[in-house]
Amino acid sequence: MNLPIVLGLLVLAYLLxxxxxxLWVGQRFFGLDIREHxxxxxxxxxxxxxxxxxxGSLVMAVDVLKGWAATSLAQVMLQQGAIQEGQLLYFQLACGILAVLGHIYPVFAGFRGGKGVATVLGMMLAIAPLTVGVCLLVFLAMLFIWRYVSLSSMTAGLAFALLQLLPPFRPDNSLLLIFGFVLAGLLIYTHRANIQRLLAGTESRVPLFGRR
Structure with missing residues (x-):
């Protein structure tokens, strides 16, 4: 293992x-701090x-790209001979997790970020694109029907875990299967306030067909 390359790219994953x-979209185009609203x-x-x-679409696209790009840094490690082929998944997960932590605790924004759902999506897109493709359809269907991003995110996360139990989507490495269920649990945990609002009927819906 080439430790300097590995450590440098792990730090880069967090920075991405x-x-x-x-925050930047809100400040640049609307003159507000999204965290205050x-x-x-x-x-x-x-x-x-x-x-x-x-x-919202712009922010989601960039946040997905962040997760995908950070996770793909593991491929750079492999191409540079810094890690072995059998270590690829472990470093994909490491890079992706660091990117998600960066989104939740961003060094460029006083460590006050978001929940990391879109970044997780990009991370898993780099690792298991077929499974994530189906989960995206689940997300979009739920969003179209209910217009709750939180509910759609949790449902897609649960779908990712359950799909991996089926032969067409079963990963070669059982670590990814375990991670899928851990991820689904974390998504539900981080959305516990949203769940309370959903049950109370006070969760905000997104404007799919509005003028905004």
């Missing part, structure tokens, strides 16, 4: 995740809620 997309999170869901469809 730390790009505060929602709506749910207080600097993520795509709150951007949809506060700023509307177009800014």
């Amino acid at each position: 995740g730390s790009i505060p997309t929602a 709506g749910s207080g999170n600097a993520g795509a869901t709150n951007t949809f809620r506060v700023l509307g469809k177009k800014p």
